[in-house]
Amino acid sequence: MSFFTVDGISLQFGGLKAVDAVSFSVEKGEIFTIIGPNGAGKTSIFNLISRLYNPTSGKLFFEGRDITDVPPHQIAKLGIARTFQNIELFENATMLANLLVGRHCHATTQMWQEMLFLPSVRRAERDHRRKVEEVIEFLDLQAYRDKLIAGLPYGVRKVIEVARALCSEPKLILLDEPSSGLNVEETDDMSFWIRDIRSELGITVLMVEHDMTLVNRVSDRVLALNYGKVLASGTPSEVQAHPDVIAAYLGA
Amino acid sequence: MRFVFKTDYDQDIRILKHSGYWWSYGVLLAALIAAPFLLESYLQSQLVFVFIYAIVGVALMILTGFTGQASLGHAAFLAIGAYTAGFLQSLGVPFIVYFPVAAVLTGLVGALVGFPALRLQGIYLVIATIAFAFIVEEILARWESVTHGNEGMRVRALDLVGMPVPRDSSAFYFLCLLVLVGAILLALNLLRSPTGRAFVAIRDSETAGKSMGIDLAAYKVKSFAISAAITGMAGVLFAHKMTFISPEMFTLLLSIEFIMVIIIGGAFGVHGAILGAIFMVMVDPFLTALKDDVPVLAASIASSFGMAEDAAKQLQEKFSKIGSAAGLKGAIYGLIIMMFILFEPYGLYGRWLKVKLFFQLFPLYKRATFKRQKTYVKSERNR
Amino acid sequence: MLDFIQQLVSGIALGCVYGLIALGFVLIYKATEVVNFAQGDLMMLGGFFVFTFIGLMGLDYWLGFLFAVCGMAVFGMATERILVRPILGYPQFSIVMATIGLGYFLRSIAGMIWGTDDLRIETPFSDGVLKVGDLVLAHDKLSVIVATVILCIVLYAFFNYTRMGTAMRATSENMLAAYYMGIPVKRVVSLIWAISAAVAACAGVLLAPITFIHSNVGLVLGLKAFPAAVLGGFGSIPGALVGGLIIGVIESLAGFYLPQGWKDVAPYIVLLVMLVVRPHGLFGPSMRKKV
Numbered sequence: 001m002s003f004f005t006v007d008g009i010s011l012q013f014g015g016l017k018a019v020d021a022v023s024f025s026v027e028k029g030e031i032f033t034i035i036g037p038n039g040a041g042k043t044s045i046f047n048l049i050s051r052l053y054n055p056t057s058g059k060l061f062f063e064g065r066d067i068t069d070v071p072p073h074q075i076a077k078l079g080i081a082r083t084f085q086n087i088e089l090f091e092n093a094t095m096l097a098n099l100l101v102g103r104h105c106h107a108t109t110q111m112w113q114e115m116l117f118l119p120s121v122r123r124a125e126r127d128h129r130r131k132v133e134e135v136i137e138f139l140d141l142q143a144y145r146d147k148l149i150a151g152l153p154y155g156v157r158k159v160i161e162v163a164r165a166l167c168s169e170p171k172l173i174l175l176d177e178p179s180s181g182l183n184v185e186e187t188d189d190m191s192f193w194i195r196d197i198r199s200e201l202g203i204t205v206l207m208v209e210h211d212m213t214l215v216n217r218v219s220d221r222v223l224a225l226n227y228g229k230v231l232a233s234g235t236p237s238e239v240q241a242h243p244d245v246i247a248a249y250l251g252a
Numbered sequence: 253m254r255f256v257f258k259t260d261y262d263q264d265i266r267i268l269k270h271s272g273y274w275w276s277y278g279v280l281l282a283a284l285i286a287a288p289f290l291l292e293s294y295l296q297s298q299l300v301f302v303f304i305y306a307i308v309g310v311a312l313m314i315l316t317g318f319t320g321q322a323s324l325g326h327a328a329f330l331a332i333g334a335y336t337a338g339f340l341q342s343l344g345v346p347f348i349v350y351f352p353v354a355a356v357l358t359g360l361v362g363a364l365v366g367f368p369a370l371r372l373q374g375i376y377l378v379i380a381t382i383a384f385a386f387i388v389e390e391i392l393a394r395w396e397s398v399t400h401g402n403e404g405m406r407v408r409a410l411d412l413v414g415m416p417v418p419r420d421s422s423a424f425y426f427l428c429l430l431v432l433v434g435a436i437l438l439a440l441n442l443l444r445s446p447t448g449r450a451f452v453a454i455r456d457s458e459t460a461g462k463s464m465g466i467d468l469a470a471y472k473v474k475s476f477a478i479s480a481a482i483t484g485m486a487g488v489l490f491a492h493k494m495t496f497i498s499p500e501m502f503t504l505l506l507s508i509e510f511i512m513v514i515i516i517g518g519a520f521g522v523h524g525a526i527l528g529a530i531f532m533v534m535v536d537p538f539l540t541a542l543k544d545d546v547p548v549l550a551a552s553i554a555s556s557f558g559m560a561e562d563a564a565k566q567l568q569e570k571f572s573k574i575g576s577a578a579g580l581k582g583a584i585y586g587l588i589i590m591m592f593i594l595f596e597p598y599g600l601y602g603r604w605l606k607v608k609l610f611f612q613l614f615p616l617y618k619r620a621t622f623k624r625q626k627t628y629v630k631s632e633r634n635r
Numbered sequence: 636m637l638d639f640i641q642q643l644v645s646g647i648a649l650g651c652v653y654g655l656i657a658l659g660f661v662l663i664y665k666a667t668e669v670v671n672f673a674q675g676d677l678m679m680l681g682g683f684f685v686f687t688f689i690g691l692m693g694l695d696y697w698l699g700f701l702f703a704v705c706g707m708a709v710f711g712m713a714t715e716r717i718l719v720r721p722i723l724g725y726p727q728f729s730i731v732m733a734t735i736g737l738g739y740f741l742r743s744i745a746g747m748i749w750g751t752d753d754l755r756i757e758t759p760f761s762d763g764v765l766k767v768g769d770l771v772l773a774h775d776k777l778s779v780i781v782a783t784v785i786l787c788i789v790l791y792a793f794f795n796y797t798r799m800g801t802a803m804r805a806t807s808e809n810m811l812a813a814y815y816m817g818i819p820v821k822r823v824v825s826l827i828w829a830i831s832a833a834v835a836a837c838a839g840v841l842l843a844p845i846t847f848i849h850s851n852v853g854l855v856l857g858l859k860a861f862p863a864a865v866l867g868g869f870g871s872i873p874g875a876l877v878g879g880l881i882i883g884v885i886e887s888l889a890g891f892y893l894p895q896g897w898k899d900v901a902p903y904i905v906l907l908v909m910l911v912v913r914p915h916g917l918f919g920p921s922m923r924k925k926v
Binding site: 378386393579590 | 737
C-alpha cells in the first residue's frame with residue numbers, strides 16, 4: 001500500500017462531471033504534480049482530498065487508512081495540510097495569529113483550562129510559538145510577524161499560506177498553484193522551498209501547477225488531467241512528450 | 253513614541269504588553285474600588301448599571317466580535333439568567349448556588365441555540381436570533397407557574413452566605429465589579445489561546461479553519477454557550493439590581509441596546525465593551541437633561557442675545573415639548589446607531605486609538621492612516 | 636367549514652400584506668444584498684403620507700395615493716443617498732444595524748410629528764363587502780390581495796425581462812464587476828430603494844382601512860414579514876409572496892384554532908424550522924463557496 005492513494009474518485013455536480021474516475025498514488029517523500037488546463041478538475045481533486053467536497057464515488061487512502069468519510073476538520077490531524085489557490089488567510093489578524101491557527105490540530109488544552117489560563121496552557125502556548133518560529137525561519141518571514149495580512153503584498157501572502165500549512169506539521173502537503181501570481185524571482189524561491197520541504201522536513205508534496213519550468217525543476221512524477229479524466233502519468237519528460245497532453249494542454 | 257523590543261515569547265502571550273499598562277490599569281482599578289466611598293449614591297447606582305451592561309458587552313464581544321455570529325437575541329439570555337435567579341431564590345436556594353446554576357443553564361440554552369446556528373450565516377442568523385428572543389419572551393409570559401407571567405416577579409435582596417446584600421450597598425457594587433473583571437479576564441484568556449484563535453478563524457474564513465483542523469460546529473456551539481453563560485451571570489445581577497422582573501423588560505429593544513454597546517464601543521476589543529456600556533448608560537441622564545435643563549439654557553442664551561422676553565419663553569416651551577416627547581428615546585437611539593455606523597465605524601475605542609496615535613506621532617499624524625478603503629459590495633452569499 | 640374558509644381568506648389578505656413588505660425586503664436584497672430592517676417603517680410612513688394628503692389636505696383618494704407613493708419613492712432615494720451609499724462596502728452586520736437604527740428613528744419621529752393615536756382616512760374600500768354564497772369578503776382585504784398580485788407580476792417581469800432588472804441582479808453579485816461593465820451602479824441602487832419604498836407605500840395605503848394608521852404598525856408587521864421573506868427565499872420575488880401567504884394563513888388559523896398567545900409565536904416557530912431544514916427558503920438557490 002503506497003503512502004497516499006486516490007482510487008477511482010469521481011465528483012459530479014448535477015450533469016457536470018468535474019472529476020471522472022481518477023486514480024493515482026503518491027509515494028512517501030516524493031513531489032507529485034498534477035497539471036492540466038483550467039477546469040480540468042485539479043482543484044476539485046484537492047477539495048475532495050481535504051474533504052471539503054464529498055465524492056460521488058471512489059475512495060481515498062492515506063497511510064493505508066480509508067479517509068473517504070473522514071470529516072474535514074480531522075484531515076489536518078491525520079497529517080494532511082493544504083494551501084488555497086485564492087488565498088484564504090485571515091485578513092484582520094497578524095501573520096503570527098494566522099500561523100498559530102495552523103497549530104490548532106496539535107492543541108491539547110481544554111477550554112476550561114484556557115479560560116483560567118493555567119500554567120499548562122502557558123507552556124503549550126510557548127511550545128506552539130517555538131514551532132511557529134521554526135517555520136518562520138525556514139521561509140524567511142521574520143519581517144512580517146506582527147503585520148496585519150491586509151497590508152501585505154500578494155507574493156508574501158502566498159508564502160504565508162505555505163507557512164500556515166507547514167505549521168500543522170503535516171506528513172503530506174497539498175500546494176494549490178504555489179507560483180501563480182509570483183514573479184520569476186519569487187518562483188525561484190518557491191521552487192527551492194518546495195525541494196527543502198521534501199528534503200529537510202521530510203514532507204511529501206502533492207501540488208497543482210501551471211508553470212512548466214517549475215514543474216520540471218521540482219517534480220518526481222506528473223499527472224496530466226483534462227475534463228476530469230487522466231490523460232497521462234509518469235516522469236515529467238514522459239508526460240510532456242505524450243501526444244494527448246501536448247494536444248490538450250502544452251501545445252506543439 | 254515608545255518602541256517595545258521583544259525578547260521573550262511571554263511578551264506576546266501576556267495580557268498586559270508592557271509595564272506601563274500595569275500602572276494605568278492599576279490606577280483605574282483603584283479609582284473604581286474607591287468610588288463607592290467617594291461618589292453619591294445615584295452615580296454609584298449608574299456605575300453598577302455600567303458594569304452589568306459591560307458584562308453583557310463582553311459576552312456579545314465574544315460571540316459577535318470574535319466569532320462573527322451576530323446575535324440580536326441576548327435579552328433572552330439575560331432574561332433566562334434573571335428568571336432562574338428569581339425562581340430559585342423563591343425556593344430558598346442560596347445565592348452561592350443559584351449564581352453558577354443560572355450561568356450553566358443559560359449556557360446550555362445558548363448551546364441549544366448554537367446548533368441550528370451552524371447552518372446559518374449573516375442575515376439568516378440575525379433573523380433566527382430575533383425569532384428565538386420572541387419565543388423566549390412568549391414562554392416567559394405564558395409559563396405562569398414558574399415566572400408569574402406578565403405580573404412579574406419580585407426578587408429579594410441577595411443573600412451572600414447569610415449576609416444580606418441590598419442593591420444599593422457597596423457590597424453589591426463590588427460583587428458586580430468582581431464579576432466584570434472575571435468576565436474580562438476570561439475573555440482575554442480565551443483570546444490568547446487556541447480556542448480564541450479558532451473563534452477568530454470562524455469569523456474570517458471558515459474554509460481555512462476547517463482545513464486547519466477546527467471543528468466548526470463544536471466551536472460555534474462553544475462560543476454561543478460561553479456568551480450565553482456570561483450573559484446569564486449578568487442576568488442574575490440585573491435581577492437583583494432591578495428587584496422586580498417582568499417579561500416586558502426583556503424586549504428586542506434591550507437586545508438592540510446590547511448590540512449598540514459594541515457598535516458604539518468598537519466591536520473588536522474588550523475596551524469597546526466598557527466604553528460602549530458607559531455611553532449607553534449615560535443616554536438616560538442625557539435625555540432627562542435634555543428635557544429639564546436645555547430649554548432653560550436655550551431661553552437664557554436667547555435672551556442674552558437680545559431676544560424679547562416672551563419670544564424667549566416660547567423658545568423654551570418649544571424645546572421643552574421636543575424634550576419630553578414620548579418617542580424621543582427611540583429617535584435618539586436610532587440616530588446614535590446611524591451616526592456611529594456612518595462616522596465612527598471603529599467605535600469609541602477606535603476614536604481613542606486615533607487620538608492616542610495623534611499624540612504619539614505629533615506633529616506627523618495623518619488622518620488617512622485609518623481611512624477605510626472604498627469597498628464594493630461583494631456577494632456574501634458565497635462566503 | 637365556513638369558518639375555516641373565512642379564516643383562510645383573512646389569512647390570505649394578511650399574508651398579502653406580509654408579502655408586500657417581504658417584497659420590499661427582497662427587492663433591496665436582490666440589488667444590493669442589504670436587508671432593510673426599516674421596510675415596515677417605510678410602510679408606516681407611507682400610511683402617514685397618505686393621511687396627510689387625504690385627511691389633512693383633503694385630496695381625492697387616488698390622487699393622494701399617487702402622491703404618497705411618489706413622495707415615498709423620493710424619500711427612499713434620499714434615505715439611500717444619506718444612509719446607505721456611504722456604508723455599502725461594510726460588513727453586512729453594520730448595514731443591518733444601520734437600518735434597524737433608521738427604523739427606530741422613523742418610528743419615533745413619526746410619533747412626534749403625527750402623534751401616537753390611531754388615524755383614519757376615507758377610502759373607497761373601507762366599507763364594502765363582497766358576498767360569495769355564505770362567505771363575506773371585505774373589500775379592503777380584497778383590494779390588498781389584488782394589488783399584491785399585480786405588483787408581484789409587474790416586478791417579477793421587471794427583474795427578469797428588462798435590462799435594468801438584469802443590471803440590478805448583477806450589482807448585487809459583484810458591484811465592482813458591474814461598474815466595469817458600464818452599469819450605472821449608483822443610479823441602480825437609488826432606483827431600487829425608490830421602488831422598494833414605493834411598494835412599501837402601496838402596502839401602507841392599502842393597509843390603512845384595515846389596521847388604521849399609527850406609528851407602531853411598521854414594527855409589528857415588519858417583524859412578521861421576516862419569516863415570510865426567509866420562507867420564500869431572500870432572492871426570489873414570487874417567493875416573497877408565497878412566503879407571506881403561508882405566514883399569513885398560519886397566523887390566521889393559529890389565532891382561531893390554537894389557545895391564546897400561539898398566534899404571535901407560530902410564525903417564528905415556522906421560521907426556525909425552515910431555517911434549520913432549508914435555510915435558503917423555498918425558492919432560494921442553495922449555494923456554496925468555491926475555493
